[in-house]
Amino acid sequence: MSHSTSPDGRAVLTAVACYTLWGLMPLLFMAMAQAGFGAPEILAHRAIWSVFVAGALVLLVGQGAQARRVLGDPRTLGWLALSALLIAINWGVYVWATTHHATLEASLGYYINPLLNVAAGAVLFRERMDRWGAGAIALAAVGVAVQTAALGHLPILSLILALSFCAYGVIRKRVAAxxxxxxxxxxxxxxxFGVALLVWLETHGAGGVGFSSTTGLIWALSSGLATVLPLVLFSSAARRLPLSTIGFIQFLAPTLQFACGVWAGEPFTLLRGVSFAFIWAGAGVFAFGAWRRSRVIREAIRESEPA
Known part of the structure; x- marks a missing residue:
């Protein structure tokens, strides 16, 4: 875990690439839905094909011995099983949202998530949260309240996405792998679980698109690649950057997701607009606070340098 006041530049670029890919992922799932895939089949193929992509990556970077060591360590394996459960919940909800015209609600969850990361960083890792971070969280809370009024119920989908991925990030930051x-x-x-789900779908006539043609198989394989690549980038960045820095960069993903939802013609009411206005205000406050802190750090470094 990094405690440096100056974030690793390559780690920052890694995080930016990760959140750009995540932000554009709704386009992949929307295209798969148009090709005939249902949300459960997409989820099953993500679980199946991602293991082959991740396994190839382990061999490519020479981590085979480490993988065997982790598989033989019950404690580490237990933590990774828990993080797997959290990411599976996140995948399932997100795939359903992006294939059922709820991408805007999903993007709200990923606007909330960075602010949860800031709070988690302060509570669990003793990362300092200043008044700008606290103000950003307060504005986000108002945004959630307004979204509740707009939907007529708590934005459960948004909250599940935010909480599951925040918890996933906390666990992956602690795991020695x-x-x-x-x-x-x-x-x-x-x-x-992915194999069992796909078999169940096949036997109940609700799957089969991924194996029905070469095009279907390409879509299925692409879901595995699209799953693994940003998660590897995220895991790498999360271990080298403070959660507060991750939280700032993460605003990129929901902004792109929001754009995908609007492009797809999802309803954007006035009250929902007010909700997002509060969320964006929170993001702006947080970004200003991050910029202000970085300027103070640069000035302190400049003053400490010999003349």
Whole structure:
């Protein structure tokens, strides 16, 4: 875990690439839905094919020995099984949202998530939260309240996405396993469930698109690649950056998701607009606070340098 006041530049770029890919992922699932895939089949293929992509990555980066060591360590394996459960919940809800015209509600969850990361960083890792971070969280809370009024109920989908991924990030930050190894083990944990789900769908006439044609198989394989790549980037960045820095960069993903939802023609009411206005205000306050802190750090470094 990094405690440096100056974040690793390559780790920052890794996080930016990760959240760009996540932000554009709704387009993949929308296209798969148009090709005939249902949300459960997409989820099953993600669980199945991601293990092969993650396994190839483990071999490519020479972490085979580490993977065997993790699989033989019950404590580490237990933590990774828990993180696998959390990411499976996150995948399932997100796939359903993006294939059922709820991408805007999903993007709200990922606007909330960075602020949860800030709070988790302060509570669990003793990362300092200043008044800008506290103000951003307060504005986000108002945004959630307004969204509740707009929907007529709590934005459960948004909250599940935010809470599950925040908890996933906290666990992955604590687990003693490199990014590729940890993800491979998580995918191994999920593999039998993915196979069982796909078999159940096949026997009940609700699946089969992924194996019906070459095009269907390409879509299925792409879901595995799209699953693994950003998660590897995230796991790598999360272990090298403070959660507060991750939280700032993460605003990129929901902004792109929001754009995907609007592009897809999802309803955007006035009250929902007010809700997002509060969320965006929170993001703006947080970004300003992050910029202000970085300026103070640069000035302190400049003053400490010999003349």
């Amino acid at each position: 490199d990014a590729a190894t940890g993800l491979f083990v998580e995918c191994l944990v999920l593999l039998p």
